[in-house]
Amino acid sequence: MVEIPTPYTAGKLALKESAEDLRARIPGWGADLDPMDRPSYPREQPGIETGAHWDFPERQEAKWPRERSIEHAFMTPVFGTSTPPRGASGAIRKYAYKYSEGRATHWLLLIAADRVDAWEHHLSSFATLRPDNPVTETGVLSELSRRGISSRFGKKRADLSHQWIDPVIVGAPWALAAGGVAAATLKTLRKRRVA
Structure with a gap:
């Protein structure tokens, strides 16, 4: 099996740059390198078992093309299947994944897709015996x-500013x-x- 450098492998990933190079390039890098400042340090020692019984987890079968972040080389081993993308909202969601998760466009398109999905369901409810x-x-x-x-006056409610x-x-x-x-x-x- 080819070694795949991802967070889904049982082993620890190696740095692409040395610690000295990173410290010189990024101000403040390595502030948590002192083992006394990190509660997780004893678990990171070589030879301590992680509890993982696999080198790479078994992959879930994809029954239809799924959205995948462009930051990832492949789909995560496990993903949700309860609501496959459909209609206009599904097309908007698929389009959102053409953008990086670091861009506002990605998230704004996903929010818009949620609103479109809500209206698709509102409109389809009128075709049933119990519309919204x-x-x-x-x-x-x-x-x-x-x-x-009366619960809105004289109280310190967090939602008063946007009510x-x-x-x-x-x-x-x-x-x-x-x-x-x-x-x-x-x-x-x-x-x-x-x-």
Whole structure:
């Protein structure tokens, strides 16, 4: 088997540069080299068993093409399979992995994909017998029935600073969607009256 220098191997990886070169190039590098400053040092001694019963863990079988960070040479040995990418949100997620995890573009695309995924599920719920109900599912009724409003005054709650924007983030998309449906319905009714 070819030696693969990854964090998934049982052995310890060797440095690509010497400690002296790194210390000269990076200010503060090696600040934790003193064994007395590191609680994990005794476990890092040569000859101490790690407990791993493998040189490289058994790889999980991929049943469809998975997203993989460009920082990694291959997929991690184990990965999630509960929600395969699908629809527009899946396409956005796949596109996000063309960028490094160190770039904001990668993470912003993943956040956008989550929002698109939520709306895909909201829209698909209307094709079922029990569509989403934004009034009961957002918990807005509990603000009136479970001391929601009184709990906000005179308390040191962490969410008070952003509570003003919560109705906009949660309610505005539903209000815009309802307005769009109402406008489309009115336009259809006007066309029928003219015809």
